Amino acid sequence: MEWEAVIGLEIHAQLATNTKIFSGASTAFGAEPNTQACAVDLALPGTLPVFNESALRMAVMFGTAIDAHIGKVSVFDRKNYFYPDLPKGYQTSQLFYPIVGEGHVDIELSDGSTKRIGVTRAHLEEDAGKSLHEDFANMTGIDLNRAGTPLLEIVSEPDMRSAEEAVAYVKKIHSIVTNLGICDGNMAEGSFRCDCNVSVRYKGEEAFGNRTETKNINSFRFIEKAIKGEIERQIDLLEDGGTITQETRLYDADKDETRSMRSKEEANDYRYFPCPDLLPIVIDDDYIGAVRDSLPEMPDARRARFVETYSLSEYDAGVLSNYKSLSDYFETVVEQSGDAKLSANWVMGELSKHLNQNDTDITASPVSAANLGGLLKRIKDNTISGNIAKKVFEIMWADGGTADEVIEAKGLKQVTDTGAIEKMVEEVIAANTAQVEQYKAAPVEKRGKMVGFFMGQVMKVSGGKANPGQVQGLLKQKLDALCD
Amino acid sequence: MHNKTLAELAQGLEQGDFSSVELTQAYLDRIESQDSKYNSYITVTPELALEQAAAADTARQSGNAGPMTGIPVAHKDIFCTQGVRTSAGSKMLDNFISPYDATVIQKFNAAGCVSLGKTNMDEFAMGSSNESSFYGAARNPWHTDHVPGGSSGGSAAAVAADLAPAATGTDTGGSIRQPSAFCNLTGLKPTYGRVSRFGMIAYASSLDQGGPMAKTAQDAAMMLNVMAGVDPMDSTSADHPVADYTANLEQPLSGLKIGLPKEFFSDSLNPEIAALIQGAVKEYEALGATVKEISLPNTALSVPAYYIIAPAEASSNLSRFDGVRYGHRCDEPKDLEDMYKRTRGEGFGTEVKRRIMVGTYALSEGFYDAYYKKAQQIRRLIQQDFVRALSEVDVIMGPTTPSPAFRLGEKTSDPVEMYMEDIFTLSLNLAGLPGMSIPCGFSNGLPVGLQIIGNYFAEEKLLNVAHKYQQATDWHTRKPEGI
Known part of the structure; x- marks a missing residue:
C-alpha cells in the first residue's frame, strides 16, 4: 500500500499598514521594546479598539486577487486565552464571519502541470506581542511593539499532497501578497509565516488521518523540511503500529525535526464571541468593485504577457513574473537593452547568482536595472563580448558605475579592427606549427572543431578583447588557405 | 453654596456671587468633614480641584467662560483620570494611576469643570448596593444603615449629601437609575452610544453607558450637554446629532402619550411604590398627558438574559487584569500560572469572581448556543417589545426599583435576590434605550423613583418630561435630615 500525505496550510501575512489594526501606534519593525505600544496596545483599562480601514482594503485586495467570495458583512470575534504577550487576554479575530471566503490559486508543479489549491477563507486579526526569555534572570520580558499589528490569516483547503506542492502554494501566496503590496513578505522578520497541518493516509482512502499542526515556520526551506520530516515521522510511526496524536508541534531548524508542543486535548477553549467593542464591517459591491479595479497586474497575468510580448519560455516567464520587484527590474533591463531573451538570461543568471551569493534583495542590487540594460546594449552592439561583459558586471557590482564607464576606464573595448585581428591570427598560426600540421592532416569535416584551439589562443593574445566572430572568420580563412 | 443646583451655581458664578475657588473649597471642606459618614468618595483630589477652579476663574475673568465653567462635579471611579488613581472599586486597580483621561473626563475638562474626586462604586460596576466595593460600602444619606444603591452608589450618596452638586455615573443594568431612585436624585441613562465609553473601564461593553446623576432634570441636561457626542476613539459611539438638552425643557406636555407596561405593575410590586407611581402618573395626566396600558411581554426574561450577556462580556473584559x-x-509568583491564579484570586472580590465564572461558563464550547446565543435572541425580543410599544406611546413609565433602599447586608447572602433589584432597569440596557429615574415620593422615609423610558436618542424629550414634573412637584427638592 502506498502512503499519501494530506497538507493544509495557515499562512499569517502581516499587512503593510502604517499603523496597527486597532490603534494609531506605528507598525515599523525593530524599534526599542515597548516604544511602539500605545494605551490601546497595552490594554490599559478603559481603552477601546478603532478599526484601521486600510487593513480592510488590503484584505479585500487579497480576496479579489484570488477570486474569492468577499464577506459584505464581516464581524470581529474575541478569542479568549491568557498569555503574557496577549495584553487584553483575548485576540481580536474573525471566526464566524470572515472578510474573505472561498477562493483559489493555481500552482505550477515541476512536471509542468498546474494544480488548483482551494483557499477556505482569509480573516483579519491582530498579532500578539513577544515574550523575551533572554536577558532577564528568572523572569520573562514582554515587548508589545508587535501587539496589534494587522494579520491576514489565509487558510487553505487540505489540497496539497507533498512538501513540494505545499512550498509551491506558499510561494504563490507570498508572490500574491507582495505583488499586491499588502505584505512585505519578510519571512525572517516574521511578516509572513506558516502553520502546516499534516496527516497521512493510504492512497485511495477517503478519510483523513489524525493531523498535527507545526507552528510558525518562517522560511520556504524550513516549510519543505518540516513537512517532509513530519510525513516521514508519521509514516514510520504508523508502520510501527503506532497512532498519530492530534497535537501542535514546533519545528526545530537546528535539529531539522519537529517536536510536540501541546496536545489538542489540553488545548484552550477559546470561548469565541462577537467583540462588542467593534461594529460589524459592512461593505458593498461598489467598494469591492473599486478595489478590484485598482489591483495591480498579478503574477499569472504578467507571465502570460511575458510569453506573449517577449517570446520568453513558460519557465523563464514564470520565474520573472513571480515578484513585482523582479518583474519591474527585468522590464527595465529589456527597455534599455532591446533584447528580452538576453535580458532574461542575465537577470536569471549572472544577476540572480550575485544576489543569492550576497544575500541581497533585488531592490538593493548594486547594479541597477538601467545599468544592467546599458551593459547588455554593449554586447548587442559588439562593443564587448559576453565574456568581457561578465568581467564588466563584476566591476559594476563591486565598485558601481555604468558599463560604459567601466569599459572605458579598464580599456575593455572589443578589438574590431580587421588589421589588428589579422595580425594576431597570423602570430598564433606561426607559433603553433604542430597544431597547424594536425589541422591540415585532419579530414575536412573535423577541421571545424579544431578551429577552437586557435580561437582560444587568439582570444588569449587579445586579452579577450578581440571580436570572436571576426577571429573565427579570419582563422578559418587563413587555415583553410594553408590546406590548399 | 453647597445646596444649590448646577443651574443656580452657574448663575452665582456668572454674577460673581462667589468664585469657583470659593465654591470648590466649600465642597472640599464638606467632603473633609462629612464624608466619613457616607464613604461616597474613594479618592478626593483637592489640589487638582483647586487648580482647575483657579483656571476656571481666570477663564471667566478673561471672558472665556461657558455655562459649566468653574462648576465642581464628582466622577465615578470608573472613568480614567490622568494622574489620578482610577480603581473601579477594586483591589486589582488600587495602585493604578491612569496615564490618560477618559473622553468624558476630557469633555468636563474642556468645559472648564472642576473635578472634586472619584466616587465609590461596586467593584467593576458589578452590584446593586455598592457593597462589593473594595473601599467599603457607601451609605445612603437618607438613612445610613441603608445602601445608596449601585453600582454608582458613591456618586448618588455624594450628590444626595451635598458633597458634589452633580456627578457622573455609568449604567449597565440600572447603575445610574437605581441609586438615583434610592437617593432621591435625577439620573439619566442615555441611549447606548450617546456618551463615549473610551476610558470608562468596561464591565459589559454592549450595555455600559455613562450618564449624569443630578438634583434636577435641568442639571442632568446641563451635564449631558457636556458628556454627549460621537467619539472617534469609541466605534460604538453614535454619530447622531447632539441637542442642547437644556433648550426644550419647558415644552408643554399636553398630548404626551404615556405607556404603562402591565408587567411592571404586577401583584408582587411593593404596594406603596405602586401607589406612588400611580400618583406620579396622575400628576402627568394633570399636565395634559394621556395614559395607556401597554405590554412588554418579555420583561421577565430580561434578568436571565442580562445575567448571561453581562457576565459573558465581563469575563472577557476582565481578562486584561x-x-x-x-x-x-x-x-513572588513561582511561575506564570501561579501568578495568574494568585493575582486574580487576590485582586478580585467575590461578586466579580462569581460573574467571571458565570460568563466563562456561558461562553464555553458546547454551552454557547444554549446560553449566550439564546440570551442574544431574548435580547432581540425585548428590543422588539420596546420598539413596538414606543410606536404607540411617547414615553413608558413605571417604577425604577421594586422596593426602596434596603439595609446594608440585607441581600449580600443571596445574589439572585440582589439581581432581582434590577428587574425594571435591565431591559433598557438590553434594548439600548434611554431611561431616567426621578424622585416621586417616599416610602417609610426612603425615596422612591419613577422611571421614564423613551425612544432611541429621545433624551431631550425625557428631560422635558422630567423637568415639567419637577416644576409641578417638590419631591426632588427634599433633603435627607441634617443636610
Missing part, C-alpha cells in the same frame, strides 16, 4: 502590565500582582 493579569498582573503583567499594571494593577495588582501577587507576591
Whole structure:
C-alpha cells in the first residue's frame, strides 16, 4: 500500500499598514521594546479598539486577487486565552464571519502541470506581542511593539499532497501578497509565516488521518523540511503500529525535526464571541468593485504577457513574473537593452547568482536595472563580448558605475579592427606549427572543431578583447588557405 | 453654596456671587468633614480641584467662560483620570494611576469643570448596593444603615449629601437609575452610544453607558450637554446629532402619550411604590398627558438574559487584569500560572469572581448556543417589545426599583435576590434605550423613583418630561435630615 500525505496550510501575512489594526501606534519593525505600544496596545483599562480601514482594503485586495467570495458583512470575534504577550487576554479575530471566503490559486508543479489549491477563507486579526526569555534572570520580558499589528490569516483547503506542492502554494501566496503590496513578505522578520497541518493516509482512502499542526515556520526551506520530516515521522510511526496524536508541534531548524508542543486535548477553549467593542464591517459591491479595479497586474497575468510580448519560455516567464520587484527590474533591463531573451538570461543568471551569493534583495542590487540594460546594449552592439561583459558586471557590482564607464576606464573595448585581428591570427598560426600540421592532416569535416584551439589562443593574445566572430572568420580563412 | 443646583451655581458664578475657588473649597471642606459618614468618595483630589477652579476663574475673568465653567462635579471611579488613581472599586486597580483621561473626563475638562474626586462604586460596576466595593460600602444619606444603591452608589450618596452638586455615573443594568431612585436624585441613562465609553473601564461593553446623576432634570441636561457626542476613539459611539438638552425643557406636555407596561405593575410590586407611581402618573395626566396600558411581554426574561450577556462580556473584559502590565500582582509568583491564579484570586472580590465564572461558563464550547446565543435572541425580543410599544406611546413609565433602599447586608447572602433589584432597569440596557429615574415620593422615609423610558436618542424629550414634573412637584427638592 502506498502512503499519501494530506497538507493544509495557515499562512499569517502581516499587512503593510502604517499603523496597527486597532490603534494609531506605528507598525515599523525593530524599534526599542515597548516604544511602539500605545494605551490601546497595552490594554490599559478603559481603552477601546478603532478599526484601521486600510487593513480592510488590503484584505479585500487579497480576496479579489484570488477570486474569492468577499464577506459584505464581516464581524470581529474575541478569542479568549491568557498569555503574557496577549495584553487584553483575548485576540481580536474573525471566526464566524470572515472578510474573505472561498477562493483559489493555481500552482505550477515541476512536471509542468498546474494544480488548483482551494483557499477556505482569509480573516483579519491582530498579532500578539513577544515574550523575551533572554536577558532577564528568572523572569520573562514582554515587548508589545508587535501587539496589534494587522494579520491576514489565509487558510487553505487540505489540497496539497507533498512538501513540494505545499512550498509551491506558499510561494504563490507570498508572490500574491507582495505583488499586491499588502505584505512585505519578510519571512525572517516574521511578516509572513506558516502553520502546516499534516496527516497521512493510504492512497485511495477517503478519510483523513489524525493531523498535527507545526507552528510558525518562517522560511520556504524550513516549510519543505518540516513537512517532509513530519510525513516521514508519521509514516514510520504508523508502520510501527503506532497512532498519530492530534497535537501542535514546533519545528526545530537546528535539529531539522519537529517536536510536540501541546496536545489538542489540553488545548484552550477559546470561548469565541462577537467583540462588542467593534461594529460589524459592512461593505458593498461598489467598494469591492473599486478595489478590484485598482489591483495591480498579478503574477499569472504578467507571465502570460511575458510569453506573449517577449517570446520568453513558460519557465523563464514564470520565474520573472513571480515578484513585482523582479518583474519591474527585468522590464527595465529589456527597455534599455532591446533584447528580452538576453535580458532574461542575465537577470536569471549572472544577476540572480550575485544576489543569492550576497544575500541581497533585488531592490538593493548594486547594479541597477538601467545599468544592467546599458551593459547588455554593449554586447548587442559588439562593443564587448559576453565574456568581457561578465568581467564588466563584476566591476559594476563591486565598485558601481555604468558599463560604459567601466569599459572605458579598464580599456575593455572589443578589438574590431580587421588589421589588428589579422595580425594576431597570423602570430598564433606561426607559433603553433604542430597544431597547424594536425589541422591540415585532419579530414575536412573535423577541421571545424579544431578551429577552437586557435580561437582560444587568439582570444588569449587579445586579452579577450578581440571580436570572436571576426577571429573565427579570419582563422578559418587563413587555415583553410594553408590546406590548399 | 453647597445646596444649590448646577443651574443656580452657574448663575452665582456668572454674577460673581462667589468664585469657583470659593465654591470648590466649600465642597472640599464638606467632603473633609462629612464624608466619613457616607464613604461616597474613594479618592478626593483637592489640589487638582483647586487648580482647575483657579483656571476656571481666570477663564471667566478673561471672558472665556461657558455655562459649566468653574462648576465642581464628582466622577465615578470608573472613568480614567490622568494622574489620578482610577480603581473601579477594586483591589486589582488600587495602585493604578491612569496615564490618560477618559473622553468624558476630557469633555468636563474642556468645559472648564472642576473635578472634586472619584466616587465609590461596586467593584467593576458589578452590584446593586455598592457593597462589593473594595473601599467599603457607601451609605445612603437618607438613612445610613441603608445602601445608596449601585453600582454608582458613591456618586448618588455624594450628590444626595451635598458633597458634589452633580456627578457622573455609568449604567449597565440600572447603575445610574437605581441609586438615583434610592437617593432621591435625577439620573439619566442615555441611549447606548450617546456618551463615549473610551476610558470608562468596561464591565459589559454592549450595555455600559455613562450618564449624569443630578438634583434636577435641568442639571442632568446641563451635564449631558457636556458628556454627549460621537467619539472617534469609541466605534460604538453614535454619530447622531447632539441637542442642547437644556433648550426644550419647558415644552408643554399636553398630548404626551404615556405607556404603562402591565408587567411592571404586577401583584408582587411593593404596594406603596405602586401607589406612588400611580400618583406620579396622575400628576402627568394633570399636565395634559394621556395614559395607556401597554405590554412588554418579555420583561421577565430580561434578568436571565442580562445575567448571561453581562457576565459573558465581563469575563472577557476582565481578562486584561493579569498582573503583567499594571494593577495588582501577587507576591513572588513561582511561575506564570501561579501568578495568574494568585493575582486574580487576590485582586478580585467575590461578586466579580462569581460573574467571571458565570460568563466563562456561558461562553464555553458546547454551552454557547444554549446560553449566550439564546440570551442574544431574548435580547432581540425585548428590543422588539420596546420598539413596538414606543410606536404607540411617547414615553413608558413605571417604577425604577421594586422596593426602596434596603439595609446594608440585607441581600449580600443571596445574589439572585440582589439581581432581582434590577428587574425594571435591565431591559433598557438590553434594548439600548434611554431611561431616567426621578424622585416621586417616599416610602417609610426612603425615596422612591419613577422611571421614564423613551425612544432611541429621545433624551431631550425625557428631560422635558422630567423637568415639567419637577416644576409641578417638590419631591426632588427634599433633603435627607441634617443636610
